[in-house]
Amino acid sequence: MKTENTDFIIGRHPAVMALKADQEINKVFVQAGLKADAIAEIIKLAKQKRLVISTVPKTKLDQLTDHQNHQGVALAVAAYHYADVDDLFANAARKNEDPFFLILDELEDPHNLGSIIRTADAAGVHGIIIPRRRAVGLTSVVAKTSTGALEHVPVARVTNLVQTVKELKNRGVWLFGTDMKGRDYRTWDAHGAVALVIGNEGKGISSLLKKNCDEMLTIPMVGHVQSLNASVAAGLLIYQGFNSRHPL
Numbered sequence: 001m002k003t004e005n006t007d008f009i010i011g012r013h014p015a016v017m018a019l020k021a022d023q024e025i026n027k028v029f030v031q032a033g034l035k036a037d038a039i040a041e042i043i044k045l046a047k048q049k050r051l052v053i054s055t056v057p058k059t060k061l062d063q064l065t066d067h068q069n070h071q072g073v074a075l076a077v078a079a080y081h082y083a084d085v086d087d088l089f090a091n092a093a094r095k096n097e098d099p100f101f102l103i104l105d106e107l108e109d110p111h112n113l114g115s116i117i118r119t120a121d122a123a124g125v126h127g128i129i130i131p132r133r134r135a136v137g138l139t140s141v142v143a144k145t146s147t148g149a150l151e152h153v154p155v156a157r158v159t160n161l162v163q164t165v166k167e168l169k170n171r172g173v174w175l176f177g178t179d180m181k182g183r184d185y186r187t188w189d190a191h192g193a194v195a196l197v198i199g200n201e202g203k204g205i206s207s208l209l210k211k212n213c214d215e216m217l218t219i220p221m222v223g224h225v226q227s228l229n230a231s232v233a234a235g236l237l238i239y240q241g242f243n244s245r246h247p248l
């Protein structure tokens with residue numbers, strides 16, 4: 001895994017989650033003058049992990065976090081190497097194959113992301129696109145859950161997913177969204193340049209992104225629960241893509 005620069009986990013809740021999880025953290029930045037009880041849990045967890053805590057002026061935190069809503073807290077973590085969308089096309093071209101991409105719309109759970117990357121590698125997906133904001137990025141938990149697959153599947157992080165989807169369509173990629181109201185996924189023929197969209201664990205795919213999909217696919221369900229886990233659904237859908245591209 002190539003690492004470069006520093007990335008930041010921003011805000012109190014994400015900081016607590018990261019401090020409680022198995023995430024490698026280099027340094028904790030807290031804003032000078034904050035009420036002690038507002039960040040007491042963060043300070044306690046950071047001390048338990050023997051992390052360096054740096055108290056800095058608000059202007060410094062604003063600058064480190066690119067003026068995002070940091071609530072007085074940011075954790076410095078090693079940044080993983082992200083690809084760009086052109087790298088994903090190049091990966092397909094190198095294999096002389098039509099592109100097969102995944103788009104993950106604001107996935108939050110690092111274990112879901114890691115296991116999707118693992119399946120994507122197994123099924124020959126050429127790359128994954130994730131949004132920069134409101135989504136889990138590449139972390140040590142993701143890398144571990146992917147069991148090494150992260151080394152082989154390029155992940156591009158983009159600022160505006162809808163804009164990227166429009167660009168993909170201009171480049172001839174056919175967009176397949178997934179929800180409970182689409183065509184039976186078992187009829188999906190994934191020949192040609194395709195991208196499969198998987199939605200957030202709670203909200204599913206945003207309505208704007210859905211509008212930009214060429215077609216929606218559904219995994220039929222005959223039990224009692226409303227939907228499948230995102231990584232389980234992704235596994236079935238990715239393998240329908242694989243099966244139709246590599247018939248027996």
Ligand SMILES: C[S@@+](CC[C@H](N)C(=O)[O-])C[C@H]1O[C@@H](n2cnc3c(N)ncnc32)[C@H](O)[C@@H]1O
Nearest residue numbers: 178179198199201204205218219227228230233
């Ligand atoms: C836990 S589900 C989200 C459920 C959300 N409440 C909804 O209605 O879309 C997370 C993602 O997994 C995929 N998914 C889960 N079950 C599915 C199914 N039966 N058919 C197609 N996709 C499914 C979709 O991409 C969905 O956005």
